[in-house]
Amino acid sequence: MGVPQVLVDALAAAGITSPFPIQAATLPDTLAGRDVLGRGRTGSGKTYAFALPVLARLAAKPAKRQPGRPRALILAPTRELASQIDATIAPLAQALGLRTLTVFGGVGARPQISGLRAGVDIVVACPGRLADHVSTGAAYLDAIEITVLDEADHMADLGFLPVVRRLMDLTPRQGQRLLFSATLDGGVDVLVRRFMSDPVVHSVDSSLSPVGTMTHHVLHVSASDRLPVLVDLTAAPGRTLVFTRTKRGAKTLAKRLVASGVPAVELHGNLAQNARNRNLAAFSDGTAKTLVATDIAARGIHVDDVALVIHADPPMEHKAYLHRSGRTARAGAAGTVVTLATDDQASEVRDLARKAGIRPTTTRLRAGDALLQKLAPGERTFVAPPPALAEPPSDRAPRARRSPKPPAGRTRQGNDSGRTSSSRSSSSRRSGSTGGGRTASAGQPGGLAAFSSRAGGRRGR
Known part of the structure; x- marks a missing residue:
């Protein structure tokens, strides 16, 4: 040529x-x-x-x-x-x-x-x-x-x-x-x-042309099942790219996945460039098998063998859906795209799919559903999270917060006994780098708080 x-x-x-x-x-x-x-x-x-x-x-x-x-x-x-x-x-x-x-x-x-x-x-x-x-x-x-x-x-x-x-x-x-x-x-x-x-x-082709090697699924889940479903999918073998609408949502979700035993890193506009580079490198070399990102990663990010893209938050527009989804099934490879949607997002997601020119398979399910194993095949593997992100042992009593002494001559109203304190972990801690591995079946670890993002917020970069 x-x-x-x-x-x-x-x-x-x-x-x-x-x-x-x-x-x-x-x-x-x-x-x-x-x-x-x-x-x-x-x-x-x-x-x-x-x-x-x-x-x-x-x-x-x-x-x-x-x-x-x-x-x-x-x-x-x-x-x-x-x-x-x-x-x-x-x-x-x-x-x-x-x-x-x-x-x-x-x-x-x-x-x-x-x-x-x-x-x-x-x-x-x-x-x-x-x-x-x-x-x-x-x-x-x-x-x-x-x-x-x-x-x-x-x-x-x-x-x-x-x-x-x-x-x-x-x-x-x-x-x-x-x-x-x-x-x-x-x-x-x-x-x-x-x-x-x-x-x-x-x-050569329209952005709406279907990619024959890409399959699309919409999973209708309750708010309480959102995080367990995400943990199940991301704990499967292979690389997974998870998209959120906001920078805060990406940071929060990455932290919760790590606390659940899934090595994950975040990518969004609030990170310094060296942190972006470090997290992308961890995703590329397999240190972190999951990347949680805003639309900053929807274009230009190419990592080989991304088998699964998850829209933890449905994107605002169909073009964003197509570019996010395009991180998998690249250069003729196969890939799966999953969109999580609650009942109040159902019509929004249907409109999104229509404008994007796709016909996804829609399923209502709960955590532990057998379909999750089909969408992300393989044994689920979890690692011990860093101590700052781990749940406190169940046999340890929570430490009571010490109440400040009220000023002389004044009486403090109410009973503060029994309140517990929680520590804030550093957002710059690299996830998935410590602790031994453990495996589980498609079922999820219990006691996971549901992840929810601010769907109406400004999309982060």
């Missing part, structure tokens, strides 16, 4: 020998230098579709690196997606003698500034931090030959269009522009009309 042999060899070494449909459709035009508008659902292989032409075209015209002036720019909406793009591109770039750099917030700016000054060929960036570097003179975009907008619809959803337009205005008009997205509507049209020249459009 015109991909340089050195890249073909590097791909083959990684086990990639034939293109996915989105790659086969776009590569002839992108390698020829045309502006391309590519649509493909999540997990369809869009990263290689733009990475290969960027690398091939830069390698075909070697140029001396200039301080602060990269030759190619790839914009992504989230830090995690930018990191994953760079992880895909960097080994291939190294084989060609090209240098990459990631630029995003949440981490120190000085290493990025040093990297820009040293000279790089490709910058993979989030719009906000790159705009900061441009405003301080650490980065210039006048030497950009190829610009890529990945997940353009998500950037529009997050309100990044104004800063994206400012950055694009600084790139040479004659440069090649590639835009890849799961949907090509709304704000994406604004970018296409303003910055792309006679683009070739390739819509």
Whole structure:
């Protein structure tokens, strides 16, 4: 298809020998230098579709690196997606003698500034931090030959269009522009009309196209059964990604899963970048088998062998459902998607499924139902939670809270005896790292408090 042999060899070494449909459709035009508008659902292989032409075209015209002036720019909406793009591109770039750099917030700016000054060929960036570097003179975009907008619809959803337009205005008009997205509507049209020249459009599949290897289930549960059902599903073998609507919900649920014996970590916008990286690494290497996340993980997070995605909270819109669900059944693999819904969410979930173009199997069940074993096969395994998260032993009497002495001359009303104190555990404690393992059947450990989230809250990132 015109991909340089050195890249073909590097791909083959990684086990990639034939293109996915989105790659086969776009590569002839992108390698020829045309502006391309590519649509493909999540997990369809869009990263290689733009990475290969960027690398091939830069390698075909070697140029001396200039301080602060990269030759190619790839914009992504989230830090995690930018990191994953760079992880895909960097080994291939190294084989060609090209240098990459990631630029995003949440981490120190000085290493990025040093990297820009040293000279790089490709910058993979989030719009906000790159705009900061441009405003301080650490980065210039006048030497950009190829610009890529990945997940353009998500950037529009997050309100990044104004800063994206400012950055694009600084790139040479004659440069090649590639835009890849799961949907090509709304704000994406604004970018296409303003910055792309006679683009070739390739819509390999709609975001509503069913994924044949993905099965969808809706489980109607009571509020008291929500956590036991989640514990049952996440204690099964394999990696599970659980989504909540709010940052607080993700933090709370991760803590409760850990206390129930399921090694879990959280991912949301309230975490510092080093904590995000640490938790993603734990999920990737298997230290934590469950990742509890907000929609920050709905796009760009690719971890191999995620067999099960659970919507602990139904998402607010159908696009979020599709992107969340797309973390499983990627690249032809099989996967299962489970949505938990209470009675008052039933109509909302039916409307969500209709707009998403899916026909889920709907079941009303209680904790311990045999269907849970079918949805997440295998022996349930639990580990002892860290001491701070463990339940107090049943044979130990709770410690009474000491009442402060009332001021002289005043009488304290009521009886405070019998109140117990509870300690707050640190949210930064890594889960699932201590304690020996124990196994259980599909039944759940008893005494678990139900998990509930604030469904009407603002969705966290």
